[in-house]
Amino acid sequence: MAIDNKDKKGLKSSIEREQNELACSAEREKIKGSKNLNVPPLRFPEFNGEWEKYKLSKICSFFSGGTPSSSKKEYYDGNIPFIRSGELHEEQTELFITEDGFKNSATKMVEVGDLLLALYGATSGDIAISKINGAINQAILCIRTNQNKKFIESIWRKHVEKLLQTYLQGGQGNLSADIVKNISFYFSRIEEQNKLAEFISLLDERIATQNKIIEKYESLIKGLNDSLYKQYGNAITTSFADLGHSYSGLSGKSAEDFGSGKPFITYLNVYSNSVVNENDYQYVRISDGEKQNVVKYGDVLFTLSSETPEEVGIGSIYLGKSDVYLNSFCFGIHITDTKVAFPPYLSYYVSSTPFRKFIYPYAQGSTRFNLCKADFEKARIKIPSLENQKRIYFILSHIASKVKTETKLLDLFRLQKQSLLRQMFI
Template structure:
C-alpha cells in the first residue's frame, strides 16, 4: 500500500511511495545514468548497403521499423567485413535500448534476448544504462517523459522533426531512489504491463472468435440469396471540390482510416469539414455500407464498414458508399460482418486493378453477383456475433482503464 506524501514537507520525494522507504531521492544527470550513441550518417553506410540477406551479412536496424515496433524485419544489410572494419562502435545487441531520433521521435524499444546483433542507422540512438544507478524499466519511463517534455519545448507548436539538442538532454537532472526502491517500482510497472498484455490477449481471442464464427456461419447459411450491391441500393461518392482550407472545422465526416479500421464506423472518431448552406454533397445515412477505393496492395482494396449512426455525416473523398434501399433482402447491420468475412474478401480481390497502387473497379464490383444468407439468417448471425462484439467492447474499456491506472500511478510515483 503506497503512502501519500503530497502534504508532507519532505523534499525530492514523489507524491506516492511505498511505506517501507524514506529519505530524499538523489539527483543525477542523464549523462550519469547511461551512455548514448547516435547512428552514423547515411553516407557512411550508403555505398555498403544491400538488400538480400546472407550468412555473411549484418542487419541494419532502421527508423522505419522502430516506429512500427517490428525491429526484427530489417530490410537492409552490410557486409560482415565492413561491419568488422568500420562499424564496431555502432553495434546494437540484445538488451540494448534503441530510441528513434527523427520524424516521430522518442519511440523507445528494448531489443529482446533473441535479437540479432547488428548496427543502427542515423535515425536511431543506442542507449546503454548504468545498471548500478538505475533499473532499466525506470530509465525507460523517466527517459520517455523527458523526451516528451523536450518535444514540447523545441517543437514550438509544430511537429518536431529531430530529437532535441543532445547536449541539453544529457545535462538534464533526474531524481532517483535507492536500488531497492527502484526494484519495487519496476516490479509494479512490470505487473501492470503484464495485466495490460493479458487484457490485450483476451480482446484478441474474442476478436478471433468473431472472425472464425463469422466465416463458419456464412459457410452454413451463405447461399440463401444471390444479388448484387447495385440491386441492394444506390452508390454515391465522397466529398468533392474541397481544399485543405476547408478541413478542421464545420460538419462531421468519416475519414478513410475510420472506414479502413472499423467494421462499424466509429462515431467518436470523426473529423470536420466546412459545408456551405445549399452545397451539394452526399450524406451518409443509417445502414449505408462504405468501401475504400484504393490501397498499396490488392488485398486491402475495398475494405468495408457500415454506418449505424443516427446523425447525418459526410464521407471522405477516397471512399464511396452504397445506400441500402432493399431492406427486404438485406439486414444492414449484418453487412458489417459480411464485408469483413473471408469469402467476401476473396470475392473482391479480382476487382482491384493497378501495378504500384491498386484501385477498385467500382462499376464491375457493384454489378457482380454476391451470395448472402437469407434475411432471417442474417439477423440470426448478427445477433450471435454482436453479443460477442459487446463483450469485446467491455473488455476494451477495461483495457483502457488499466492503461489509465498505470499512467496515473507512474505520474504520482516519480518526481
C-alpha cells in the same frame, strides 16, 4: 477467458506499490513545479534535478525500409519476416521475403529491441519496441539509441495526439524521418528513465492481458462468422451496385478546414472497426449549402487504398442515427434494397474471410494499391437469405456485446496509463 487470481493480485500489488511511492513525492514535485523547473509533477522520491531537452536527432539514429517488387514472385515466401506498419506490436508477420527480395529492394533489417515508428497509412504515429528480427517497409522508421527505448516510447505516446494533429491534419497524412528527427523531448538521467520504464511496463502487462481476453472473443466471432457463412452464404447472388448506390468522401478541403465543425469518419475509424466507432470522430468545417455527401444509417464504407493489396477495401458499417461525413480516402455505399440486405449483418459479411478473398483481386498497383471501385461494385457477391442474415447477426452480436464490456475495461486501463504519462513525463 479468466485471469489467474494469483497473477492478478501480484501485478496489482506491484502497480499499487509503485503508485504509493509516486504519491509520496507528488507534493514535493508540485512545489518544484511552481518554480518552473523542468521536472514532471509526479516523480519517484529518490530522483531530483531537472530534465534536459534534446532533439531526437542528437541522441538517436534512424533508417526506414522498402518493399520488394510485388510482381516478382521469387522475392516472396522466403524465410525473412517482412514487417509492415500494422504489425509493429506482433511477434510474427504475415509476409516473408527471400534473400533475393531483400538484396534487390530498399528494405532493411531491424532487430529485437529496436524502436519502430509507423510513418504513414492507417497506423501513422504508432510506436513499438520490435519483438522480432525482420525486414521493414518504407512506412516504418527504425530508431536506435543508447537512451531507454521504453522511456522514448512512453514519452512519444504522451505527445502523440498533439503530434498527429500537427502533421496529419485531414486524415491519412504522413510523418517523415525529417519531421521525427526534429522533434524535441525532455529526458531524465538514465537511472530515472529505467525506473519509469519498469513501472510503465507493469501497466503494459495488464493492458496486454486484457487485449488477449478481447482477442479470444474476437477470434470466436471470426470463426463462427466464417462457419455460418459457409453454411448459409449461397442463398442470394447480387452486387453492391444492385443493393444501393455509391458516393465519395470529402472533397475540396484543405488543412485549415479540419479541427472544428461537423463530425466526419476518419480512415482509421473505417480501417479499425467493423462498425464505425461513434466516439472517434474528427471535425471539419462545412459551409451552409456546401455539397458534400452525407453518411446515413446502414451505409457500408470501404477504404480505397493501402500499402498492401490485402488491406485495400477494408469495410465498416455505419449504424449511427446522426448525419456525418466521410474522409476522402474512403467511399460509401448507401444500401437501399433492405428486402435483400440487412445492414447490421453486413458488418460481419465484409470482415469475413470469403469476402476478403473476393475483394483482393480488385486491388491494383505496385508500391501503393488502390481499389478498382467500378469493377468491385458490379461484381457478383453471395450472401445469406434475409432471415439467415438476421439469425447470424443475432448470434454474433451477443458475443460482440461481451467484447464491448471487456473493451470498456481496457479503455479504463489505458486511461490510467495516459494519466500517469501526463504526470510522470514532461
